[in-house]
Amino acid sequence: MADGQRLLVKVTRESLPQIRDKYPFLYLERGRLEVDDSSVKWLDADGQVIPLPIATINTLLLGPGTSITHEAVKTMVAANCSVSWVGEDSLLFYAAGFLPTADTRNLKQQISLAADDDKALEVARHMYARRFPDAELADKSLAAMMGMEGQRVRSLYQQKAEEYQVGWKGRQYVPGKMELSDITNQVLTSCNAALYGILCSVIHSLGYSPHIGFIHSGSPLPFVYDMADLYKESLCIDLAFALTRELAGRYNKHVVSARFRERALKMDLLSQTVDDVQTLMGGGKRGRRSRQ
Template identity: 75%
Template sequence: MATGQRLFVKVTRESLPQVKDKYPFLYLERGRLEIDDSSIKWIDSEANVVPLPVATLNALLLGPGTTVTHEAIKTATAANCAVCWVGEDSLLFYAAGFLPTADTRNLKQQIELAADPEKSVEVARRMYARRFPDADLQGKSLKEMMGMEGYRVRALYQAKAEEYQVGWKGRKFVPGKFDLGDITNQVLTASNAALYGILSSAVHSMGYSPHIGFIHSGSPLPFIYDLADLYKEELCIDLAFSLTRDMAGRYNKHKVSAAFRERVIDMDLLAKLAEDIPDMLGGKHARRRGK
């Protein structure tokens, strides 16, 4: 085995890779996670055995029909690999396991910012500035910026529909009734949920909370939804309209999963998250002032 690969060897906290150095995720369904010689193995429904390099994974997304042993969870968390429970093909995000290796300093900073109304709006302003680089957002209230974003997204949907020559009647999603949506909405729902899974695992592993947001509220994962909006245009919206044309009226979950994963890797999402989250929360600015 080549030097540097961390497969089938004991992982220490000192040797843990950073979030940005890891492969985004593996989605698993209808099988069992077990331990084999201190490594995790996946046994699928046809009794095929696949060793999983959890030290190089950011997250395992467990879909329907999966079972996991206590030892497998221990091994995954020791390798800083988050475990998330999702619906089929990650269409719904149910839960994420908290990683004990996380540092609470990031969580404390997040709570302090969210608890201060002025600082909280400043964080939201930095997030919106990514989507409105030419706009003067100083003095804008959160409600005003949310209105700007709503208009931008509606216009974006229409522009993508025209670019890819796809019929578009608006965003529609009914929980539990995935098949009722048109192809574009199905791809949007699937890719959005997969993105939430990746972001949740990354946020947990970096020591932040998905429950403390700055724009969204009254939802289970407001900070995840805040972050997702930074990346949806490329990872979800453009993907949905481009695949709608390619799939010619028949939803193909394998094509959606492969195309989404490819975009996540091409964007180098995990590396971006390792920089973007501290930047959104003012971490880089704080370090500059401390110099």
């Protein structure tokens, strides 16, 4: 796949972050991380050896075909650079390594907001204001706003079904049995999963927790689901109905993945998510995790 179609492009010496920057994350795939002369080196599949300025990176995202030495992990911990294991372009999120030396400032801020009912409700209102820019939300309870959102999404599904002239019987998903759903629901499920993977990577990279949400609760990744709702309309829902018509009833995961990437690139999803998370948590530029 060409770099122009990738969310996260191949690392080269020219594309590395400058020392004046503090990057939230750097994505690597098909290569090996090891230590040489006390610095972390990336050995890619083409035989290039690229020194990584890990002191300028919050998190390395390790994609398919990567390996890492024990010594590299030790050196990265000393530089306060964490590691996450992800699928291609971070469309799936598998695991994250947590640092004993990590600065927990952002996590503390998130917990402080979530633990205060009034502050948590205010964060939720800011999220809903993105979807209801003309509504007066100041006196709305969380339950009332969730009701508004449920009605909006149901209407949106029907609107898209009519726009693309496809049948729609409602959102249906059986965990682990995606093939039992119709093609629109299959594409929705796949796109949602890809979006969740990207958001998990970004949230971890910024030093926040995907487990502490403001709208969703009783689920594994409430903050991820909170954030995902900001982007689903154009990135997942519209795409699902558009592809239902394009694929003519035959699900094709390669087409779905390619179209999702195109839309994510067009909306600059990675940068947008970083900015949105920091703004919602009240950090702005101050929200970036710094070294101790």
